[in-house]
Every structure is written in C-alpha cells, then in structure tokens.
Amino acid sequence: METKEKILTAALKLFVEKGFNETPTSLISKEAGVATGTLFHHYQTKEQLINSLYLHCKERLVRLMMEGVYDQPSFRAKMKRMWENIIRWGMRYPMDYQFFMQFSYSSYISEKTHDQGFMMFSDMNRFFQEGTNLELVKKMDPELLLSMVSSMTMTQIQYFLQHPGKYESADVRDQAFNLLWDSFRN
Amino acid sequence: METKEKILTAALKLFVEKGFNETPTSLISKEAGVATGTLFHHYQTKEQLINSLYLHCKERLVRLMMEGVYDQPSFRAKMKRMWENIIRWGMRYPMDYQFFMQFSYSSYISEKTHDQGFMMFSDMNRFFQEGTNLELVKKMDPELLLSMVSSMTMTQIQYFLQHPGKYESADVRDQAFNLLWDSFRN
Amino acid sequence: METKEKILTAALKLFVEKGFNETPTSLISKEAGVATGTLFHHYQTKEQLINSLYLHCKERLVRLMMEGVYDQPSFRAKMKRMWENIIRWGMRYPMDYQFFMQFSYSSYISEKTHDQGFMMFSDMNRFFQEGTNLELVKKMDPELLLSMVSSMTMTQIQYFLQHPGKYESADVRDQAFNLLWDSFRN
Amino acid sequence: METKEKILTAALKLFVEKGFNETPTSLISKEAGVATGTLFHHYQTKEQLINSLYLHCKERLVRLMMEGVYDQPSFRAKMKRMWENIIRWGMRYPMDYQFFMQFSYSSYISEKTHDQGFMMFSDMNRFFQEGTNLELVKKMDPELLLSMVSSMTMTQIQYFLQHPGKYESADVRDQAFNLLWDSFRN
DNA sequence: TATGAATGAGTATTCATTCAT
DNA sequence: TATGAATGAATACTCATTCAT
Numbered sequence: 001m002e003t004k005e006k007i008l009t010a011a012l013k014l015f016v017e018k019g020f021n022e023t024p025t026s027l028i029s030k031e032a033g034v035a036t037g038t039l040f041h042h043y044q045t046k047e048q049l050i051n052s053l054y055l056h057c058k059e060r061l062v063r064l065m066m067e068g069v070y071d072q073p074s075f076r077a078k079m080k081r082m083w084e085n086i087i088r089w090g091m092r093y094p095m096d097y098q099f100f101m102q103f104s105y106s107s108y109i110s111e112k113t114h115d116q117g118f119m120m121f122s123d124m125n126r127f128f129q130e131g132t133n134l135e136l137v138k139k140m141d142p143e144l145l146l147s148m149v150s151s152m153t154m155t156q157i158q159y160f161l162q163h164p165g166k167y168e169s170a171d172v173r174d175q176a177f178n179l180l181w182d183s184f185r186n
Numbered sequence: 187m188e189t190k191e192k193i194l195t196a197a198l199k200l201f202v203e204k205g206f207n208e209t210p211t212s213l214i215s216k217e218a219g220v221a222t223g224t225l226f227h228h229y230q231t232k233e234q235l236i237n238s239l240y241l242h243c244k245e246r247l248v249r250l251m252m253e254g255v256y257d258q259p260s261f262r263a264k265m266k267r268m269w270e271n272i273i274r275w276g277m278r279y280p281m282d283y284q285f286f287m288q289f290s291y292s293s294y295i296s297e298k299t300h301d302q303g304f305m306m307f308s309d310m311n312r313f314f315q316e317g318t319n320l321e322l323v324k325k326m327d328p329e330l331l332l333s334m335v336s337s338m339t340m341t342q343i344q345y346f347l348q349h350p351g352k353y354e355s356a357d358v359r360d361q362a363f364n365l366l367w368d369s370f371r372n
Numbered sequence: 373m374e375t376k377e378k379i380l381t382a383a384l385k386l387f388v389e390k391g392f393n394e395t396p397t398s399l400i401s402k403e404a405g406v407a408t409g410t411l412f413h414h415y416q417t418k419e420q421l422i423n424s425l426y427l428h429c430k431e432r433l434v435r436l437m438m439e440g441v442y443d444q445p446s447f448r449a450k451m452k453r454m455w456e457n458i459i460r461w462g463m464r465y466p467m468d469y470q471f472f473m474q475f476s477y478s479s480y481i482s483e484k485t486h487d488q489g490f491m492m493f494s495d496m497n498r499f500f501q502e503g504t505n506l507e508l509v510k511k512m513d514p515e516l517l518l519s520m521v522s523s524m525t526m527t528q529i530q531y532f533l534q535h536p537g538k539y540e541s542a543d544v545r546d547q548a549f550n551l552l553w554d555s556f557r558n
Numbered sequence: 559m560e561t562k563e564k565i566l567t568a569a570l571k572l573f574v575e576k577g578f579n580e581t582p583t584s585l586i587s588k589e590a591g592v593a594t595g596t597l598f599h600h601y602q603t604k605e606q607l608i609n610s611l612y613l614h615c616k617e618r619l620v621r622l623m624m625e626g627v628y629d630q631p632s633f634r635a636k637m638k639r640m641w642e643n644i645i646r647w648g649m650r651y652p653m654d655y656q657f658f659m660q661f662s663y664s665s666y667i668s669e670k671t672h673d674q675g676f677m678m679f680s681d682m683n684r685f686f687q688e689g690t691n692l693e694l695v696k697k698m699d700p701e702l703l704l705s706m707v708s709s710m711t712m713t714q715i716q717y718f719l720q721h722p723g724k725y726e727s728a729d730v731r732d733q734a735f736n737l738l739w740d741s742f743r744n
Numbered sequence: 745t746a747t748g749a750a751t752g753a754g755t756a757t758t759c760a761t762t763c764a765t
Numbered sequence: 766t767a768t769g770a771a772t773g774a775a776t777a778c779t780c781a782t783t784c785a786t
Binding site (some may be wrong): 746747748749750751752753754755756757758759760761762763764765 | 767768769770771772773774775776777778779780781782783784785786
Binding site (some may be wrong): 037038041144 | 768773
C-alpha cells in the first residue's frame with residue numbers, strides 16, 4: 001500500500017474511533033507505521049489531511065451513488081435504486097459514513113463547503129429536477145428538497161448501522177424507503 | 187446576571203461561533219468577565235460545563251415544544267402545533283439550535299445520550315404512540331420514526347435559519363410541514 | 373525575586389552562553405525554576421521575551437551612560453566621562469553587552485529598530501550636536517558620527533572584556549579613548 | 559553554473575535575506591534548483607556549507623583588498639587605497655558584506671575564528687606593522703588597532719549601503735576616511 | 745465566592761540529515 | 766552524481782486545571 005494511502009486509512013480509522021481533536025497526528029503516523037515527519041511530507045497540515053480524507057470518501061460515494069440508476073424503468077425505481085446505492089455505501093463503508101457526519105459538523109470544514117450542503121449530491125439534484133418536471137415530485141425549493149432527502153437518508157444509514165438486523169429485512173428497507181418517497185412524491 | 191449564567195451565556199456564544207475545541211476556557215471566562223478560576227469554581231471541568239449548557243438549552247426546548255399541543259382538535263393539528271413550536275424555538279434561539287447540533291456530533295456526548303437520539307423527544311415519542319394506536323401513523327419501528335422526524339425537523343430549522351425570508355411565508359412553512367407529515371402519515 | 377525577573381535573568385544568561393536559537397524556551401524556564409507555561413504567561417512569544425530583555429538591558433545602559441557627564445568642565449572631559457560610563461557598563465554587565473551585540477545582528481530585531489542604530493544613544497546624539505555647534509567636533513553627518521562612535525566603543529568593550537588586564541591600566545584606557553577622540557575632534 | 563556554485567549562490571542570497579536559522583536547507587536546495595539530497599552530497603552539514611560560504615566570500619575580499627596598495631607613494635595613500643578597496647568590495651558585493659557581519663556574530667563561527675577578529679586582515683596587520691615601525695601610526699596594541707579599523711570600516715560600509723548617494727560624493731568619502739585615519743595616525 | 749499566577753502534559757509542525765534508487 | 770521520500774528528534778506554544786491569597 002502506498003504511503004499516502006496508509007496514512008489516509010489510519011486517519012480514517014482513528015478519526016471515527018476518537019474524533020478529530022482526540023486524534024494526535026503522532027498517533028496517526030504510528031498507526032500508519034510511518035514517521036511523524038512522513039505525514040507532514042504528504043499533507044501540509046492536519047486540516048489538509050482531514051480535507052483530503054473527505055474528498056477521498058466523497059469520491060467513493062459519488063462513484064457508487066448513480067450506479068445502474070438510469071437502467072431502471074420508472075422514476076420511482078430510479079429513485080429506489082439511488083437510495084439503495086447510498087444506503088449500501090453506508091453499510092459497506094461505515095467509517096466513511098461516520099467520518100462524513102463528523103466532518104459536516106466540525107469546524108475544520110470551510111464555510112463554503114458546508115453551505116453547499118452535500119455538494120456531491122449534484123447528480124441527485126439533477127435527478128430531482130427531472131422528477132419535478134414530470135410532476136412526480138412536489139413543487140418546492142430544490143435546496144430544501146435536497147437537504148431533506150440527504151438528511152433522511154443519512155439518518156436511515158445511522159439507523160441501519162445501529163440495527164444491522166433491520167437492514168437484512170426487505171420489509172423494513174421498504175418501510176424506510178417509503179418514508180422517504182412519500183415525503184416528496186406528488 | 188448571576189455568575190453562572192454569565193458563564194453559560196459566554197460559553198454558548200463562543201461554542202457556536204468557534205466550536206468546542208477552538209474555545210479555550212480562558213476565553214469563556216474572559217467573555218463572561220470573570221477570572222479563570224471562577225469558571226472552575228462553578229463547573230468542575232470543561233466537559234461538565236458543556237453538559238450543563240446542553241441541559242440548559244434542552245430545558246428551553248422541552249418547555250416550548252408541547253405548548254398548546256393538546257389544545258388542538260385533531261392529531262394532525264396537534265402534530266402541526268408541535269412542529270411549529272420546535273421550528274419557532276430554532277428561529278428564536280438559533281444559538282441553542284446550533285449548539286445542539288454541534289453537541290450531537292461531538293465526542294463530548296456520552297455514547298448513551300447519543301444512542302437515545304434526541305432524548306428530549308420523549309414527549310414526542312408518547313405523542314406518536316397515540317397516533318400509531320389510532321392508525322393515523324404508519325406502522326413502523328418507533329425509534330426509526332422518531333429519529334427521522336427529529337432529523338427532518340432539525341434540517342428544516344437549518345433551512346429556515348439560512349433563508350429567514352422563507353420562514354415568513356405561510357406557504358413555504360406548509361410545504362415544509364407537509365413534507366414531514368406525508369412521510370409518516372398513514 | 374519576581375517571576376518575570378527570574379525568567380529575564382535566566383534568558384539573558386542562556387542567550388549569551390548559547391545564542392537565541394540554541395536556547396529552547398524549555399531550558400529558560402528550567403533555569404528560571406518555573407514551569408514552561410509560566411514563561412508564556414508572562415511573555416507571549418519567545419520573540420517578545422527577547423525584545424523585553426533588550427529593553428531591560430537598554431534601560432540600564434541609558435541610566436548609567438550620562439551619569440556625571442554634565443559635571444565635567446570641558447567638552448572633552450564630558451566626552452571622556454560618557455565613554456568611561458559606557459565602557460564601565462560593558463565591564464560590569466558583560467552579559468548585557470554580549471546580548472546587545474547578538475541582538476543587533478539577529479533576525480529577531482525589527483528592521484526599524486535596527487535602522488535607528490543604537491537608538492538609546494539619543495542622549496549622545498544631543499551631546500555631539502553641542503560639540504558640533506562649538507566647532508569642537510568635525511562637521512559631518514550626525515548619523516555617520518554616531519554609528520562610528522557606537523561601533524568603536526562597542527569594539528573597545530569587546531577588547532577589554534577579552535583582555536581584562538588591559539582595562540586595569542589607565543594608560544591603555546587613555547590610548548583607547550584617544551583613538552576615539554582623535555577620530556572626530558576638530 | 560556548477561552545482562556547488564548554484565548552492566552557494568542560493569545560500570548566500572537566502573542567508574542574507576532571512577538569516578541562518580530562518581533558512582532551511584530545503585529552501586536553499588529549492589532556490590538552487592537541486593534536490594535536498596544534492597546539497598548534502600556536496601556539503602556534509604549545514605554548518606559546513608556556511609563555513610564554505612564564508613571562505614568563498616573571504617577570498618573575494620582578500621583578493622581585492624590589497625589591489626594596487628603598494629603602487630601608492632606614501633603610507634597614507636597606501637592606507638587610503640586599501641580602505642577604498644574594502645569599501646568598494648562592500649558596495650559591489652553587499653550580500654558578501656552582510657553575510658560576513660551575520661557570520662561574525664553567529665554561533666556557527668568557532669571561538670577561534672571569532673577571536674582572531676577578522677582573520678582575513680592578516681595582510682592589513684602586516685601593513686600596520688610597517689606604519690608603526692615608521693612611527694606613522696600611534697603606538698598601541700596591534701590587536702586593538704586592527705579590530706578598531708575593521709569595525710570602523712565595516713560600519714562605514716553599512717552607512718554607505720544605507721545611503722548610496724553619499725558614496726557617490728568624494729567629499730563624504732574623504733570625511734569618512736579621515737575619521738578613520740585621524741583615529742590612529744601619529 | 746472570586747482571583748489570576750502557576751502548572752506541565754500534550755501537540756502540531758519543522759528541519760537537518762539519511763538512504764534506497 | 767543526483768534524487769526526493771522517509772526519518773524522528775527537537776521545539777514553541779496551548780490550555781485545562783490547581784491553589785494560594
């Protein structure tokens with residue numbers, strides 16, 4: 001494994017376990033099996049490391065989120081597929097998910113990044129636009145819609161992570177999706 | 187103003203402005219106009235101060251949340267009233283709201299507290315139980331329901347705080363409430 | 373001894389012994405017998421400590437320099453007295469002298485302070501003005517005159533510190549003073 | 559340009575601009591356009607680099623200092639020529655001059671080197687010996703004489719560097735030289 | 745109850761130097 | 766000879782907390 005990746009992996013693990021402020025950079029380098037200087041050779045500051053990690057996690061989510069969505073026949077099916085992709089991402093990479101949530105409320109995140117909400121949802125944004133045009137989605141401020149769907153989905157990931165058994169059940173998953181779907185469908 | 191209150195007020199302001207870890211206790215005492223020792227005379231540790239502040243904010247929310255709810259004729263009207271109470275709390279005490287969100291994701295919060303979701307919603311929990319019994323609410327895990335409603339409402343407060351104009355419009359408020367209501371009503 | 377004074381004394385000793393960069397603040401606090409935090413309680417940064425020390429030393433020199441000068445009958449006698457005062461200062465407080473020289477060439481000193489040359493010689497400046505008016509001193513740029521006299525005197529202090537025996541001899545002292553005096557007298 | 563020379567040039571520039579301790583070797587190699595390892599390939603340590611640079615600068619001064627001196631008819635003219643050579647060196651290679659001064663007061667310089675005063679003045683030393691023998695120079699400790707002349711000359715270079723206009727004027731140059739000459743001539 | 749000087753463990757970051765390629 | 770990633774000791778400074786007054 002590349003040095004940068006070793007550092008990123010160690011950082012992700014420790015940040016999720018202990019939080020940003022409770023994780024000294026010295027511990028990260030130790031966990032990564034590199035010298036303290038090496039971390040700073042690759043990332044100029046701790047803050048930069050955190051932001052790099054954010055991008056790293058974000059990329060994975062974005063890559064998975066839209067997978068197979070446009071193969072689905074109906075708008076609802078497309079939506080369901082997207083939702084499943086996101087939930088699956090959370091279940092498969094729980095540390096990515098946790099890191100994400102932590103990052104969103106930390107003071108490490110720049111005002112700009114935070115304001116854009118979950119920027120990576122630009123694909124999702126476009127998707128809802130189509131639904132709105134087809135009058136399948138309630139008429140409403142797209143920003144509100146997006147942030148609602150995001151926070152609902154994230155909350156559901158948290159729920160499933162705390163109750164892995166529930167995630168196994170197609171019924172509960174359907175319940176969860178319906179909660180989301182009913183909130184904004186026309 | 188009492189010394190303890192001066193400290194709490196200063197702490198709330200600074201925590202919201204800068205975050206927990208970026209706010210030294212020395213700055214809090216300075217802002218409160220007391221000596222560094224005085225803070226620790228009233229609160230044994232920084233963590234304890236944060237938790238006291240949490241209780242302080244929570245009390246205000248709990249006090250307001252159920253106001254007039256049971257004066258409403260229907261379940262929907264009761265729900266709307268409760269929702270309005272919470273949103274109004276967020277608009278009137280934005281720092282309380284922000285502190286709350288910060289606290290929820292911080293490592294200062296104990297595992298237990300965090301797991302209960304937003305604990306202060308025990309009143310709300312009881313309320314939904316009634317709705318479920320009357321079959322006005324979808325049959326589902328109460329924990330999921332509660333955390334969904336909580337996170338949706340909190341997300342809406344954030345939205346209204348960022349767009350105060352929208353909060354003025356009864357239409358947009360109705361839109362927002364309907365999003366919530368439609369998600370779980372039977 | 374006051375805490376601040378203990379720190380100043382320790383710093384002076386170590387800076388002279390080892391230089392600024394070779395003297396960690398931790399060593400200074402250790403030598404002063406205080407905790408590392410205490411140093412930073414009184415001086416915000418290492419740089420500020422160094423500058424405070426500079427002012428401290430400077431004050432002593434300024435206080436001694438003009439002592440008894442205006443009791444002397446002639447301009448030459450006045451000059452001699454001033455020169456003796458400065459040399460005596462260097463001999464009595466060699467660490468002050470060494471610190472001074474170090475400071476003058478360090479990058480800790482601000483451009484402004486450095487440009488003014490040895491600012492504390494404002495009294496001396498006035499004194500030379502009088503001599504120039506009486507045509508006892510060569511006509512020349514006062515800035516050049518001042519910096520020449522300063523550097524000559526400082527060089528002589530260094531010489532006497534390296535050869536304490538020479539300082540004992542009134543003859544050598546006279547030789548040294550004459551070197552100075554002859555350079556600028558009319 | 560040779561690698562070694564590129565490094566020396568970069569080092570000189572940076573040391574003068576920022577000081578020894580404020581100039582990381584990494585910055586030197588960057589400025590020189592070589593890899594960090596390359597610097598240490600040519601100079602074992604930073605200290606050695608500094609000392610090499612010192613020798614480099616010193617050579618240039620020594621080469622220029624005595625130029626044409628012995629072509630002059632009188633002792634005074636010889637002295638004047640030597641003085642002019644040194645001042646011209648300072649004006650033409652201001653970075654060499656500044657580096658020199660910095661080096662003299664740094665802790666990088668060995669006790670021995672420092673004690674000898676400005677070692678490169680051995681030629682000058684011999685020259686004054688002749689003047690003393692001819693009774694053209696005051697009888698005094700040669701060490702004192704040498705260090706006085708050195709420091710006076712260096713101070714004058716500084717003066718001229720800060721006021722380049724003054725250096726243009728033959729009058730001011732004469733004034734300056736006379737200051738020096740009158741101090742030690744018999 | 746209030747003060748604020750003193751404490752000292754803790755932490756991000758720097759930087760001269762090494763070494764495998 | 767040149768590279769630049771890796772090293773890890775060193776260091777300025779922070780900050781929650783204590784305690785004598």
